[in-house]
Structures are given as structure tokens and as C-alpha cells.
Amino acid sequence: MLKYTLRRLLGMIPMLFLISIVVFSLAKLMPGDSLSGEIDPNNTDPAYIEEMREKLGYNDPIHEQYFNWITKFVQGDFGKSTRYKIPASDIILEKLPNTIYLGATSLLITYILALIMGIYSGRKPYTIGDNLIAGANYLGLALPSFIAGVFAIYFFSFNLGWFPSNGSVDIQVEDGTFAYYLSRLHHVFLPAVVLGLLSTASYTQFLRNDIIENSRKDFVRTARAKGTPESTIYNKHILRNSIIPLITFLGFDIVNIVGGAIITETIFTYPGIGQLFLNSLSQQDYPVLMALTMMFSFLTLFGNLVADILYGFVDPRIRLD
Amino acid sequence: MQISTSPQTSVQVKPMKSMSPWAIARRKFVKNKLAMISLFYLIIVAVVSFLAPYVTTIDITRINIGEMSLKPSSEHWLGTDKSGRDVFTRLLYGGRVSLLVGISCTFFVVVLGTIVGSIAGYFGGKIDNMMMRFTDFILNFPFLVFVIVLGTIFFGKLNGLAVLIIVISALSWGGVARIVRSKILAEKENEYILAAVSIGCSPIKVIGKHLIPNVLSTIIVQSTLLFASMIVAESGLSYLGFGVPSEIPSWGNMLSFAREPDVLQGKPWIWVPPALIITLTILSINFVGEGLKDAFNPRSRR
Numbered sequence: 001m002l003k004y005t006l007r008r009l010l011g012m013i014p015m016l017f018l019i020s021i022v023v024f025s026l027a028k029l030m031p032g033d034s035l036s037g038e039i040d041p042n043n044t045d046p047a048y049i050e051e052m053r054e055k056l057g058y059n060d061p062i063h064e065q066y067f068n069w070i071t072k073f074v075q076g077d078f079g080k081s082t083r084y085k086i087p088a089s090d091i092i093l094e095k096l097p098n099t100i101y102l103g104a105t106s107l108l109i110t111y112i113l114a115l116i117m118g119i120y121s122g123r124k125p126y127t128i129g130d131n132l133i134a135g136a137n138y139l140g141l142a143l144p145s146f147i148a149g150v151f152a153i154y155f156f157s158f159n160l161g162w163f164p165s166n167g168s169v170d171i172q173v174e175d176g177t178f179a180y181y182l183s184r185l186h187h188v189f190l191p192a193v194v195l196g197l198l199s200t201a202s203y204t205q206f207l208r209n210d211i212i213e214n215s216r217k218d219f220v221r222t223a224r225a226k227g228t229p230e231s232t233i234y235n236k237h238i239l240r241n242s243i244i245p246l247i248t249f250l251g252f253d254i255v256n257i258v259g260g261a262i263i264t265e266t267i268f269t270y271p272g273i274g275q276l277f278l279n280s281l282s283q284q285d286y287p288v289l290m291a292l293t294m295m296f297s298f299l300t301l302f303g304n305l306v307a308d309i310l311y312g313f314v315d316p317r318i319r320l321d
Numbered sequence: 322m323q324i325s326t327s328p329q330t331s332v333q334v335k336p337m338k339s340m341s342p343w344a345i346a347r348r349k350f351v352k353n354k355l356a357m358i359s360l361f362y363l364i365i366v367a368v369v370s371f372l373a374p375y376v377t378t379i380d381i382t383r384i385n386i387g388e389m390s391l392k393p394s395s396e397h398w399l400g401t402d403k404s405g406r407d408v409f410t411r412l413l414y415g416g417r418v419s420l421l422v423g424i425s426c427t428f429f430v431v432v433l434g435t436i437v438g439s440i441a442g443y444f445g446g447k448i449d450n451m452m453m454r455f456t457d458f459i460l461n462f463p464f465l466v467f468v469i470v471l472g473t474i475f476f477g478k479l480n481g482l483a484v485l486i487i488v489i490s491a492l493s494w495g496g497v498a499r500i501v502r503s504k505i506l507a508e509k510e511n512e513y514i515l516a517a518v519s520i521g522c523s524p525i526k527v528i529g530k531h532l533i534p535n536v537l538s539t540i541i542v543q544s545t546l547l548f549a550s551m552i553v554a555e556s557g558l559s560y561l562g563f564g565v566p567s568e569i570p571s572w573g574n575m576l577s578f579a580r581e582p583d584v585l586q587g588k589p590w591i592w593v594p595p596a597l598i599i600t601l602t603i604l605s606i607n608f609v610g611e612g613l614k615d616a617f618n619p620r621s622r623r
Contacts, residue, residue, distance in 0.1 A: 026471070
């Protein structure tokens with residue numbers, strides 16, 4: 001297992017290298033002049049601009065520019081934001097905790113809801129409760145996150161006033177107090193539910209089907225024949241077998257959060273890296289954009305890797321190849 | 322001596338013809354009420370959308386300042402938006418664009434994915450290895466991030482709709498390729514493929530005539546589900562402002578009005594119709610897909 005994991009981890013390096021080339025080429029192809037931030041816009045003297053270009057290395061051959069960028073990037077120097085004039089890493093680090101908080105809350109809500117609904121449906125299949133949950137699941141699978149978000153804001157924020165519709169925290173609350181954390185939770189709840197909607201629906205369905213399938217297996221019949229109470233059969237014998245495949249989804253969750261964060265954060269104007277990504281794109285803030293794109297790609301790669309490794313962990317046959 | 326029997330007296334026993342897999346699937350599908358209702362809904366939406374210029378005569382492009390943000394009435398069934406354009410008319414025209422983008426993306430993705438997947442699966446070895454590494458590479462891109470970045474680069478240089486379709490298709494064929502490859506890998510081990518190869522069929526013929534028809538059911542089910550996700554992709558990108566150019570009405574573009582708080586809060590007739598129609602369309606596509614999956618599954622009894 002360790003050997004397999006190490007091999008997969010090493011396999012990530014060429015992939016990251018290729019992705020970095022793609023990201024760099026894309027940044028070069030981007031419209032607009034990526035120099036605008038570094039060069040004083042009031043000074044239009046061609047000699048000055050030429051001097052700055054030379055100094056910043058924009059006249060170097062393209063592969064040298066790439067190696068300059070990637071060496072710095074690997075060392076953690078993402079360049080300076082052309083808009084805010086501070087290192088790109090500072091801007092990203094400022095927004096990153098918000099997104100991690102959103103993602104973690106969303107995962108927590110997803111797994112709690114999916115476990116409750118899945119276990120109930122699996123234990124009492126084809127009843128009214130199961131059918132209701134199945135109906136909700138179909139809706140959850142069909143409802144795109146942006147539509148769910150828009151409806152959630154309309155009903156829960158505007159009409160009922162239960163949750164705030166934007167931001168990550170109330171401005172008036174003092175940092176570090178109990179009210180501050182409560183306010184953050186209050187702000188993150190609705191986006192987190194919307195972000196986890198699709199996964200909740202699919203995990204519930206998966207868990208239900210797996211529980212029903214397992215409940216027909218021989219070991220369950222044996223347990224029943226021996227007189228094991230029904231609750232012990234479901235909570236111990238079946239659940240332990242059904243939860244294991246569920247953990248393999250953890251990798252895909254990381255991938256989903258990367259894409260979902262961009263949409264969800266835009267709907268709820270939640271100040272995370274997804275919103276930062278779209279902002280830096282429209283403001284042509286290339287250093288931030290490149291760093292974020294690399295980060296998203298890395299997370300996606302990492303998520304797929306985690307999924308594969310977890311698969312190998314759960315099903316030893318996969319490791320052999 | 323000859324014994325002759327007149328042909329009239331012999332009782333012709335026709336061998337009981339069993340139904341073809343396609344006929345069985347069709348019968349199962351027709352019996353599936355939910356799938357049939359969804360299919361009818363989709364057909365109606367598609368027909369009405371594509372016949373939009375005949376259904377309604379209102380000009381969609383003209384901005385009418387006198388009729389801004391009107392509530393639904395007998396004259397404007399679903400009201401008007403902030404520029405005084407009729408929401409119902411835009412919904413029809415938007416359906417045209419959204420369905421067109423969805424269908425063309427699905428078509429390109431399925432064709433590309435099937436070609437890559439079947440070649441990789443049939444030839445195996447080095448070709449398979451190389452093609453699948455490339456597929457993995459494509460699959461490892463965060464879809465939304467790269468569609469937005471690529472869209473921004475090519476935007477303005479080419480027709481906006483074409484850019485969107487190409488970019489979405491180029492980044493999403495990986496999943497189909499993987500599935501087709503795994504199906505082909507299993508299917509090519511059968512004797513009839515060996516027979517076809519031994520009588521001298523070229524690889525193209527074996528793939529096109531023998532392998533693809535046998536994995537077609539999987540491809541059809543996949544493309545239905547893909548169609549739903551392509552519509553989600555289009556409307557999601559348009560909602561964010563990176564999809565269909567804003568001057569062309571599409572369901573996603575209409576929904577993007579909901580990003581303005583006053584529209585979201587006070588003028589629900591502007592954004593609720595596109596939101597509902599997107600959800601219903603995706604829901605019905607999913608039901609049709611489930612129905613097809615069930616119909617093609619020989620183990621399911623209905």
C-alpha cells in the first residue's frame with residue numbers, strides 16, 4: 001500500500017509540470033498587458049517602458065521566462081499582484097481560510113445529512129419516508145448549485161430573513177468573541193448547504209442502495225438467524241460495510257469544492273478564493289490568477305489521487321496494476 | 322420410388338422469433354411512465370423553442386423603455402425584464418440557444434470520447450497507454466477554472482457561442498473516453514471479434530461495425546446524462562458571466578439577472594421562469610437517462 005501511494009505521488013510530478021506549462025502559456029495568451037501594474041501608467045515614455053520590460057524580463061525568450069516563473073513559483077514566490085501591489089501569496093492567504101472554512105462546513109453538513117437520510121432510507125426501503133427522501137434526492141441531483149443558491153437566498157434570506165445573503169461575517173462583531181464565531185457560522189451555513197447539495201443527494205442514494213444490497217447478504221441472514229437485534233444488525237454489521245465505500249468519495253469532494261466554490265462564493269458574495277479568482281480574471285491580475293489556477297489544478301490532481309489511493313485502500317485488487 | 326408430398330399439406334412452423342435487444346429496450350422504455358412523461362416534456366420544450374419565431378412575434382432585441390420591469394399580465398405572460406423585453410419570448414429564444422449549446426457539446430464530447438476510447442481500447446499496449454495518459458491529463462484540469470480562462474482568451478477573437486461549445490467540449494470528453502475504453506476492452510475479447518479479424522476486417526471496420534454497435538447502449542445512456550450536465554455547464558457559466566455572450570438570450574443569461582439584489586428580491590418573474598425551466602429540463606433528462614439505463618439493462622424486469 002505504501003509503495004502504491006508513493007508511486008502515485010511520484011506520478012503527480014510530471015502531471016504538475018505539464019499543467020504549469022499550460023497555465024503559463026494561457027497566461028501569456030491572456031488579453032491585455034500583464035505589465036500594467038508594474039510600470040507607472042503616467043509615464044508613457046517608450047524608453048522608460050522598454051527599460052522596465054527589460055528589467056522585468058519580458059523580453060527574454062519564452063522558455064527562460066517560464067523557468068524564471070516556475071523556479072520562483074516552486075520557492076513560494078508567486079509574484080506581485082499587479083492590482084494591489086502586494087505579493088500574490090498574501091492576497092490568497094487572506095482569502096484561503098474563508099474557503100477552507102466553507103468547504104469543511106459543507107463536507108460536515110453533507111456527510112451528516114447523507115448518513116441520516118441514507119441510513120433511514122436503507123433501513124426502511126419503499127416506505128413513504130424513503131420515497132420522500134428519494135424525491136428530494138432526484139431534485140438535489142437535478143438542481144444546479146447556482147439555481148439552488150438563488151432560491152435559497154430568495155426564500156431564506158429575503159423572505160424569511162433567517163440567514164444573511166452575503167459576506168462571511170457581520171462587520172460590527174468584534175474579532176475573536178463568541179458572537180464573531182456564531183456570526184461566521186451563520187453566514188457560512190447557507191452557502192455550505194448549497195455547495196454540498198449534489199454530493200448529499202448522491203451519497204444518500206449510494207448509501208441507501210448499498211445498505212439494501214448488504215441487507216440481503218448471507219452474513220446478515222446468519223446474524224438474524226442467531227437472533228441479533230435488528231438495530232445491531234443495521235448499525236453494526238451493515239453500516240460498517242456500507243460506510244467504507246463512502247470514504248472513497250472524499251477525494252472527489254475536494255475536486256467538487258474547487259469548482260463549486262467559484263459558483264457558490266459568487267452567488268453569496270462570500271470572500272473566498274473562488275470569488276478572488278473571478279475578480280482577478282476581470283481585473284487582469286495575472287500573478288494572482290496564475291497562482292490560483294495552479295492551486296486549483298493541484299487540488300484537483302490531489303483530490304483524484306486521494307480518491308485513487310482510497311480506492312486501493314478499500315479494494316486491494318486495484319493496487320495490483 | 323419417390324414419395325412426393327404436396328407443398329400445401331406441410332404445416333409451416335415458423336420459428337418463434339425472439340425480440341431483438343433494441344425492441345426489448347424500447348418496450349421497457351415505453352412502459353416507464355416517468356421516462357415517457359419526461360420525454361414528452363423535453364420534446365415539447367424543444368419544439369416550442371426551435372419554433373420560437375413562429376410562436377411569438379415580439380422582437381427580442383428591441384429595448385423598450387416604456388415597459389420596464391412589468392409584472393406578468395395578459396399582454397406579457399411572464400412580465401418584462403429590466404430592459405422592457407418580454408420574459409416569455411426570451412425564454413423561448415433562450416431555450417433555443419441553451420438546447421443548441423447542450424446538444425452540440427454533447428455531440429462533440431460523445432464523438433471525441435468514443436473515438437479516443439475505442440482506439441485506445443481496441444489497440445491496447447502503447448497506444449492505449451499514451452492516449453489514456455493524455456485523457457488523465459485532461460481529466461485532471463479543474464473544469465470550471467479552465468473553461469473560464471480559455472473562454473476569456475478566445476472571447477472576442479471568434480464567435481462567442483462557438484468558443485463556448487469548443488471550450489466545453491475540449492475539456493469534457495475524458496469521462497466518455499474512459500467508459501468507452503473499458504467497455505471496448507471487455508467486448509473485444511469475444512469470439513466474434515476474433516472471427517472478424519481473422520477474415521481480414523480492417524481495424525476501422527471492426528471498431529465501427531462490430532464493437533461500437535455493441536457498446537452503443539452505454540454510449541447512449543452516457544450521452545443523455547452528459548446532455549444534462551452540458552446544460553448545467555452552459556447556464557452556470559452564463560450565470561457567472563463567462564458563458565454565452567450577454568446579447569444572446571439563453572436560460573443562463575436570463576438567470577444572471579438574479580445577481581442584482583433588487584431583481585432577486587423584488588422581481589421574481591424575471592428569474593424564476595428560467596430557473597424553473599432549467600431545473601425541469603435537467604430533471605426530465607435525468608429521468609429519461611434512468612429510463613434508458615433501465616431499459617438497456619437485461620437484468621431489470623419491468
